[in-house]
Amino acid sequence: xxxxxxxxxxxxxxxxxxxxxxxxxxxxxxxxxxxxxxxxxxxxxxxxxxxxxxxxxxxxxxxxxxxxxxxxxxxxxxxxxxxxxxxxxxxxxxxxxxxxxxxxxxxxxxxxxxxxxxxxxxxxxxxxxxxxxxxxxxxxxxxxxxxxxxxxxxxxxxxxxxxxxxxxxxxxxxxxxxxxxxxxxxxxxxxxxxxxxxxxxxxxxxxxxxxxxxxxxxxxxxxxxxxxxxxxxxxxxxxxxxxxxxxx
Amino acid sequence: xxxxxxxxxxxxxxxxxxxxxxxxxxxxxxxxxxxxxxxxxxxxxxxxxxxxxxxxxxxxxxxxxxxxxxxxxxxxxxxxxxxxxxxxxxxxxxxxxxxxxxxxxxxxxxxxxxxxxxxxxxxxxxxxxxxxxxxxxxxxxxxxxxxxxxxxxxxxxxxxxxxxxxxxxxxxxxxxxxxxxxxxxxxxxxxxxxxxxxxxxxxxxxxxxxxxxxxxxxxxxxxxxxxxxxxxxxxxxxxxxxxxxxxx
DNA sequence: TCGAAGGTTGACGCTGCGTCAGGGTCAAGC
DNA sequence: GCTTGACCCTGACGCAGCGTCAACCTTCGA
Numbered sequence: 001x002x003x004x005x006x007x008x009x010x011x012x013x014x015x016x017x018x019x020x021x022x023x024x025x026x027x028x029x030x031x032x033x034x035x036x037x038x039x040x041x042x043x044x045x046x047x048x049x050x051x052x053x054x055x056x057x058x059x060x061x062x063x064x065x066x067x068x069x070x071x072x073x074x075x076x077x078x079x080x081x082x083x084x085x086x087x088x089x090x091x092x093x094x095x096x097x098x099x100x101x102x103x104x105x106x107x108x109x110x111x112x113x114x115x116x117x118x119x120x121x122x123x124x125x126x127x128x129x130x131x132x133x134x135x136x137x138x139x140x141x142x143x144x145x146x147x148x149x150x151x152x153x154x155x156x157x158x159x160x161x162x163x164x165x166x167x168x169x170x171x172x173x174x175x176x177x178x179x180x181x182x183x184x185x186x187x188x189x190x191x192x193x194x195x196x197x198x199x200x201x202x203x204x205x206x207x208x209x210x211x212x213x214x215x216x217x218x219x220x221x222x223x224x225x226x227x228x229x230x231x232x233x234x235x236x237x238x239x240x241x242x243x244x245x246x247x248x
Numbered sequence: 249x250x251x252x253x254x255x256x257x258x259x260x261x262x263x264x265x266x267x268x269x270x271x272x273x274x275x276x277x278x279x280x281x282x283x284x285x286x287x288x289x290x291x292x293x294x295x296x297x298x299x300x301x302x303x304x305x306x307x308x309x310x311x312x313x314x315x316x317x318x319x320x321x322x323x324x325x326x327x328x329x330x331x332x333x334x335x336x337x338x339x340x341x342x343x344x345x346x347x348x349x350x351x352x353x354x355x356x357x358x359x360x361x362x363x364x365x366x367x368x369x370x371x372x373x374x375x376x377x378x379x380x381x382x383x384x385x386x387x388x389x390x391x392x393x394x395x396x397x398x399x400x401x402x403x404x405x406x407x408x409x410x411x412x413x414x415x416x417x418x419x420x421x422x423x424x425x426x427x428x429x430x431x432x433x434x435x436x437x438x439x440x441x442x443x444x445x446x447x448x449x450x451x452x453x454x455x456x457x458x459x460x461x462x463x464x465x466x467x468x469x470x471x472x473x474x475x476x477x478x479x480x481x482x483x484x485x486x487x488x489x490x491x492x493x494x495x496x
Numbered sequence: 497t498c499g500a501a502g503g504t505t506g507a508c509g510c511t512g513c514g515t516c517a518g519g520g521t522c523a524a525g526c
Numbered sequence: 527g528c529t530t531g532a533c534c535c536t537g538a539c540g541c542a543g544c545g546t547c548a549a550c551c552t553t554c555g556a
Contacts, residue, residue, distance in 0.1 A: 001465075002462075010389070010392070010459070010462070011391065011392065012392065041465055041466075041469055042385075042462050042463065042465040042466035042469055043385075043466065043469050044391070045389055045462065045466075046385045046388050046389060046466070048281055048355045049357060049388055049389065049392045053347075053351070053357050053358055056344070056347060057344050057347035057348040057351060057358075058341060058344035058345075058347075058348065059348070076351070076352060079348050079351065079352040082348055083345055083348055083349070086341045086344055086345050086348075087345070089302035089337075089341055090338050090341050090342065090345075093306060093334045093338050093341075094336055094338065096304070096305050096334055097306075097331055097334050097335070099301075099304065099305035099306075100305040100306065100307070100331055100334075101329055101331070102329050103301070103302070103305060103327065104323070104324055104327040109294075109297060109298045109301050109434070110301055137290075137291070137294045140294050140297055140298070141258070141290070141294060141297065144259065144260065144297045145257070145258065177445070179374075196454070211258070214250075214258070214290045214293065215290065216251075217289055218289075218290035218291065218293075219292040221289055221290055221291050235376075
């Protein structure tokens with residue numbers, strides 16, 4: 001006759017595990033001795049080992065009882081199911097590993113390499129890190145919702161960078177955000193340039209259902225200076241950030 | 249300004265998930281409007297997407313906050329840790345798959361192939377399934393505790409099967425357990441044969457710390473007939489099942 | 497004005513035990 | 527007979543990451 005501790009030791013589990021199996025009905029409660037101790041027999045050792053064998057193989061406890069009672073056919077079928085589940089879990093973790101590998105390479109929010117490349121170009125042009133962070137946030141939102149489309153927008157964005165006036169705009173804005181207290185002439189220069197570019201060409205509109213309001217809000221959240229610029233633009237008849245429209 | 253539902257939709261998560269992140273402090277609670285609704289900004293969308301990116305990559309929620317605040321070095325180190333954890337989980341599940349593959353082939357309690365082979369030989373000799381089940385249970389106990397040693401005992405066991413008297417003993421016992429009410433002459437024959445074999449040669453003793461008492465108990469749990477046999481053996485001066493000793 | 501759709505807090509459920517609290521029991525040495 | 531240490535008992539919370547009620551309030555469109 002065995003105590004619960006010796007039983008557990010034979011099967012290589014903890015006492016708590018044995019009691020848990022009693023609780024869920026996986027292992028029947030044995031007789032008690034006069035002092036209330038559980039007393040086990042050799043058959044319990046075998047039963048417990050069988051349970052552990054299946055549990056170690058990844059079978060959920062809730063299915064083990066059925067498996068032990070199943071015939072060869074049911075057993076084989078259940079084994080199939082469990083193997084498929086394990087395979088799925090492995091696959092999920094493998095994609096996770098690829099994901100975090102990409103995260104380690106890029107930044108914290110896995111963007112497609114094309115976007116990463118576009119951001120790199122901006123940085124090389126001397127655009128401020130603050131502006132870059134805002135750009136990246138915008139792309140993060142877009143990439144989350146349209147992961148396949150964003151990469152198709154990139155060539156046009158890169159082509160736009162050929163225009164030295166746009167580059168100059170970016171640099172002026174960089175100066176504005178990095179300078180503690182930019183004078184009004186800088187802001188005026190930005191607005192002039194922006195208005196000129198807008199007047200010249202309608203921006204290519206990549207789609208109607210895109211969350212421009214959200215991206216605009218993102219820009220506005222950058223701080224009071226952004227709002228000031230927006231106000232100045234509105235005075236010249238333009239509204240919005242990511243899709244400017246003529247107003248008034 | 250976004251409601252919780254729209255925020256959740258942007259990030260591709262459920263409302264419950266967003267609230268959970270608030271609860272654990274992963275995402276800061278936003279302002280409320282007059283009616284108590286949470287109002288989110290675009291920055292929250294970005295923050296939530298970043299969180300989900302890491303969570304989808306298998307990062308535990310408790311580590312995500314630290315990761316988002318970490319510098320490149322800390323980030324890389326954390327990524328290393330998480331990747332190692334994922335690799336471990338994958339490895340565990342792969343061994344699980346191998347395990348259940350073996351279970352599907354053999355029986356419910358993965359025994360080493362040598363033992364499976366030994367049991368197959370017994371079955372081919374015509375030994376009863378009931379006896380076989382008992383034998384298998386015994387081997388299960390042994391294999392659980394001495395997985396490496398059991399395979400070394402098998403050759404001797406197989407060699408013993410060359411003795412036609414031992415085979416005959418097995419068959420007589422099979423008859424005894426399968427027959428509803430075996431007559432005493434059958435039991436006497438078993439005891440005679442067993443005593444003769446014992447008298448002739450000491451069984452090879454595979455080790456001192458083996459749980460003979462447990463195996464004996466296992467045999468006894470087979471039912472009253474086993475106890476009867478043991479009693480008859482004791483009358484002839486032998487005790488125990490798996491390691492018989494002379495008594496008196 | 498009404499109903500559907502969306503929001504609020506609070507709480508339990510799931511897996512497989514680990515761990516703590518607050519005891520009783522057994523065997524051995526003094 | 528007493529202490530000590532190793533066991534055993536029940537009961538209950540905790541863990542990760544939400545899903546899923548329940549019971550109620552708000553907003554919006556017809």
